[in-house]
Amino acid sequence: xxxxxxxxxxxxxxxxxxxLFRKGxxxxxxxxxxxxxxxxxxxxxxxxxxxISVLDERSAGFFAxxxxxxxxxxxxxxxxxxxxxxxxxxxxxxxxESGTPLLLLTADRPPELRDCSAGQTIDQTKLFGGYVRKxxxxxxxxxxxxxxxxxxxxxxxxxxxxxxxxxGPVHLNIPLRDPLAPVAVxxxxxxxxxxxxxxFFSEANPPRSASVTSMALDAxxxxxxxxxxxxxxxxxxxxxxxxxxxxxxxDSLGWPLLSDALNPTRSHAARFANLICGxxxxxxxKEARSELRPDRILVVGEFPTSKVLREWVSSxxxxxxxxxxxxxxxxxxxxxxxxxxxxxxxxxIEGTSRxxxxxxxxxxxxxADSVVRNSLQKRMTNESGMFEGKLAWMLSSCLPxxxxxxxxxxxxxxxxxxxxxxxxxxxxxxxxRGANGIDGILSTAIGVAxxxxxxxxxxxxxxxxxxxxxxxxxxxxxxxxxxxxxxxSGGGIFEMLPVSSxxxxxxxxxxxxQEIDFSNWARTYGIAxxxxxxxxxxxxxxxxxxxxxxxxxxxxxxxxxxxxxxxxFSEISELLSKLPAS
Numbered sequence: 001x002x003x004x005x006x007x008x009x010x011x012x013x014x015x016x017x018x019x020l021f022r023k024g025x026x027x028x029x030x031x032x033x034x035x036x037x038x039x040x041x042x043x044x045x046x047x048x049x050x051x052i053s054v055l056d057e058r059s060a061g062f063f064a065x066x067x068x069x070x071x072x073x074x075x076x077x078x079x080x081x082x083x084x085x086x087x088x089x090x091x092x093x094x095x096x097e098s099g100t101p102l103l104l105l106t107a108d109r110p111p112e113l114r115d116c117s118a119g120q121t122i123d124q125t126k127l128f129g130g131y132v133r134k135x136x137x138x139x140x141x142x143x144x145x146x147x148x149x150x151x152x153x154x155x156x157x158x159x160x161x162x163x164x165x166x167x168g169p170v171h172l173n174i175p176l177r178d179p180l181a182p183v184a185v186x187x188x189x190x191x192x193x194x195x196x197x198x199x200f201f202s203e204a205n206p207p208r209s210a211s212v213t214s215m216a217l218d219a220x221x222x223x224x225x226x227x228x229x230x231x232x233x234x235x236x237x238x239x240x241x242x243x244x245x246x247x248x249x250x251d252s253l254g255w256p257l258l259s260d261a262l263n264p265t266r267s268h269a270a271r272f273a274n275l276i277c278g279x280x281x282x283x284x285x286k287e288a289r290s291e292l293r294p295d296r297i298l299v300v301g302e303f304p305t306s307k308v309l310r311e312w313v314s315s316x317x318x319x320x321x322x323x324x325x326x327x328x329x330x331x332x333x334x335x336x337x338x339x340x341x342x343x344x345x346x347x348x349i350e351g352t353s354r355x356x357x358x359x360x361x362x363x364x365x366x367x368a369d370s371v372v373r374n375s376l377q378k379r380m381t382n383e384s385g386m387f388e389g390k391l392a393w394m395l396s397s398c399l400p401x402x403x404x405x406x407x408x409x410x411x412x413x414x415x416x417x418x419x420x421x422x423x424x425x426x427x428x429x430x431x432x433r434g435a436n437g438i439d440g441i442l443s444t445a446i447g448v449a450x451x452x453x454x455x456x457x458x459x460x461x462x463x464x465x466x467x468x469x470x471x472x473x474x475x476x477x478x479x480x481x482x483x484x485x486x487x488x489s490g491g492g493i494f495e496m497l498p499v500s501s502x503x504x505x506x507x508x509x510x511x512x513x514q515e516i517d518f519s520n521w522a523r524t525y526g527i528a529x530x531x532x533x534x535x536x537x538x539x540x541x542x543x544x545x546x547x548x549x550x551x552x553x554x555x556x557x558x559x560x561x562x563x564x565x566x567x568x569f570s571e572i573s574e575l576l577s578k579l580p581a582s
Contacts, residue, residue, distance in 0.1 A: 004194055007185040009176055011192065012141040012151065013042035016174075018197070019152045020103070021049055022204035023159040024073055029064045031057045033080020035120070036107035037180040040078060052450075052476050056469040057084050061091025062440025063473055065100055066447020069430065070404075072237035074101035074162040074170075081108045082120035085127060090439040095169040096131040097434030099326055101162035102169040104132070110140050110175045124173050134161045135171040145191050152204065160207040165343075166326045215323070215342040216350045217252055222321075225357045227255040228294040229274075230309075232302030233262035233413075233433040238345035245344040246300060247271045252349070253298070254357045256365035260304035261416035262407060262431040266396070269422030276365050277422055278372025280306045284569050285576040288368055294361075298323065300344065302433065303332060305417050368576055375572050376419060384535070387564055388486045388556040392458065393419040394535065395484075398542045399427050400454060406445040407431045408459035409438050412486070416458070418565075428453070438463040442470035442483070446549070449481040454546075461487045465514055471525035474549045482542075483551045488558035489513040495562035522551050529553065 005011040016039070017028075028043040028051045030036070043051040054060035057079050064075040079085055085106045095102045108114075109121050125137055138154060139147055158170045179185065192200055229250060236242035243264055250257045250272055257272055258279045259265040269275055282288045289312055297320045303310055313320075314333035322330050325343035380393045392415040399405060405427050407413050413431050420429075432444060441463045449455035464485060490513040499510050507513070522529035528550040532538050541552050 005188070005190045006182040007179055007188055008141050008143050009038035009180060010041070010182045011143070011148075011190045012176075013038035014197075015148055015151050015192065015200075016105075016155050017042040017046050017049070018201055019155045019204055020076060020159055021046060022201045023156050024206040025049060025076055025103070025159065026071070026073060027052070027064075027067055028076040028078060029054055029060045029067075030078040031055070031060050031080070031084060033084060033107065034180060035080040035109065035176060036078050036105075038176060038182070039105055039107060039174070041182050043076065043078065054476070055472055057087035058090060059440065059443040059467065059470045059473065061088045061102075062094070062443035062467070062470070063447040063450075064102055065091050065095055065440070066406075066444040067450060068095070068100050068102055068447075069098075069235060069444075070237075070448045070452050072101075074103045074159055076103045076105055078105045079107065080120070081106070081124065082122055085122070085124050089128065089131075090437065092128050092131050092169050094432055094434045094437065094439070096133075098432070099164075099167045100169070100434070101164075101167045103159060103162055104128070104169060104171040106171065106173050108137075108173050108175045110177045127173075128169070128171050131169065132171045133166060133168045134158055135173070137173040137175065140175050140177065143188075143191050148192055148200075152201070156204055163207055164325070165341075166328070213346070214348045214350050215340065217249065222253055222296070222298070224296050226293070226295045226361045227253060227357070228297045229253065229255050229257040229300065230297060230304055230313075231257065231259040231263055231265060231300045232304045233260055233431050234301045235263070235428060235430040236345045239264055239428065241346065242344045243268055243271060245347065245349050248349040249298070249300070250274055254359065254362060255294075255298070256362050258304060258309070260306075261392075261420035262305070262413060262429050262433060263301075264428060266420055266422050267425050267427040267429065270424055274362055274366070275422060276369045277420075278369045278376070279304075280308050280418055281372045281569065281572045282365075282368045282576060283308045283312050285573045287577045287579070291581055292361075292365055292368065294318065297321070297335075299330070299337075300324075302330060305413050305433070368579060371575050371579065372572060373421070375575060376421070376568075379568060380419070385560075386533075386554050386556050388488060388554070388558075388561050389415045389419050389565065390535065391484060391486065391538070391554065392416045393421060394538065395427075395456070395458070395542075396421040396423045396425070398539050399425060399456060400542070401425045401427075402453060403427055404448055404453050404455040405429045406441075406448055406455060406457045408441040408457065408463040409433070409436050410460055410463060412458045412460065438466050440467050440470065442467040443473060445483075446470060446473045446477055446481055449477060449479040451478050454480045454482075456482045456484055458484045459486070461485065461516065461518070462490065462512065462514070464518075465516060465521075468521075471527060471549075474525055474527055477549060480545075480547050481549045482546060483549065485518060485551050485553040486556060487518065487553055488556045488561065489515075490558060495558050500562070518551060518553055527551060531555070
């Protein structure tokens with residue numbers, strides 16, 4: 001509670017910040033700037049809110065995104081007026097697509113200083129368009145109780161809206177007049193005294209969950225012999241409840257459960273007797289695609305990343321039920337799909353299917369999956385070269401138990417889906433699969449690691465360079481982040497695409513090797529770096545405890561790795577084609 005208010009902006013900003021704190025805000029990320037001074041002072045001086053200063057607004061947005069993903073709570077993002085606001089946009093897009101709660105507080109000049117060539121001024125109203133769940137410009141500050149009530153109610157309702165049920169970013173544009181710093185103004189008599197400040201927020205409480213609380217497994221829809229459960233990228237805050245509910249669904253239906261690597265199931269494999277991880281290999285076999293055709297599919301959250309799987313499902317044209325906590329079109333296959341609103345983190349599963357499958361369909365899937373697992377185990381064990389896919393496979397057995405693993409976009413999530421093996425290590429795997437961009441990967445991972453569990457980031461060289469300013473956050477990190485850098489001298493994923501055959505354009509415009517010595521890059525930011533040249537070295541490094549940020553770099557040959565992936569796909573597909581029909 002403030003001892004006194006120096007001026008109107010001091011009162012206004014303190015009221016705004018306290019309203020957010022009472023709603024449950026614990027963290028604010030502020031970016032340097034003059035127009036946002038009242039907000040920065042209010043957050044920095046609040047004894048119960050951690051205020052973290054970040055130089056680059058783009059990096060700040062992703063850092064806040066990472067914290068929000070780990071905590072499940074909105075994080076406030078503060079910036080000054082002008083182009084600073086636009087630098088939040090990439091993080092806003094990712095937050096919108098992934099349903100991550102962010103509270104954007106953008107300072108602005110008052111109306112009389114707009115559209116008149118005043119410096120550092122752009123049109124900030126509705127700047128984020130449809131990528132925010134709610135947006136509004138606050139009234140210009142006034143020293144009156146009615147306007148302070150407006151402020152309390154408005155910021156509180158935006159906090160609630162960020163949390164859902166369709167969670168995501170919200171935007172408050174905040175016009176502020178001088179004086180911006182908390183300098184004392186003579187004869188200022190605040191409409192809300194410091195003595196009455198606490199009681200002004202007596203009814204401001206955290207929002208209650210509005211999620212659907214129960215889901216019944218309707219026998220008319222789910223009592224079929226040949227069904228599949230698909231689980232895509234998901235990093236639930238309420239992981240234990242999510243796992244319990246998914247296990248109940250899987251046990252009740254008795255269907256094969258095809259699970260992406262970017263969710264908790266593979267790292268809690270013992271809880272899922274029907275877990276299938278090798279589906280991307282299996283569905284490259286023409287015989288398997290036909291033999292393992294389902295009659296119905298249940299998708300939990302998102303579809304898995306696999307393009308092969310999505311194309312196969314699209315060709316089936318069968319009924320699909322999409323289960324998720326956000327009502328939206330989440331079916332990229334355009335199948336005969338229906339949405340079922342349910343939150344696995346908070347809800348209860350009611351009822352079971354009256355007719356369980358006889359198990360033959362599941363047995364066929366498990367037989368094929370066993371071929372894939374055994375073949376990959378042998379190949380990876382015998383592969384001594386620095387094949388980048390082996391790193392994803394190794395992480396499933398060598399990462400410390402209970403750690404967080406952030407996965408960059410481009411090739412890493414594909415290698416995770418191909419090779420990350422079932423295990424019992426309780427690894428929480430996270431990806432930025434909302435918009436699937438390489439923006440802000442480092443900053444997001446630092447946000448996840450900040451005051452969290454030991455964290456690892458699997459990333460390529462271009463994604464790391466794309467967020468170089470994120471390395472400035474190293475000094476703000478309370479925690480441990482190990483960057484597992486796959487340096488393949490460019491965009492490895494493009495080697496898997498048809499553009500790689502056009503050599504006259506490919507290297508410069510798609511591979512885009514930046515020729516960076518990452519030991520020098522790391523030294524610039526005071527980050528420890530080691531070039532790892534064998535898999536035994538990597539095992540030793542993964543087992544070692546660390547604090548702060550460090551880089552473990554492996555150098556790979558993207559052309560050779562691309563060829564090896566294709567070779568293994570072909571050879572394992574051939575093995576699958578020889579399986580007896582059920």
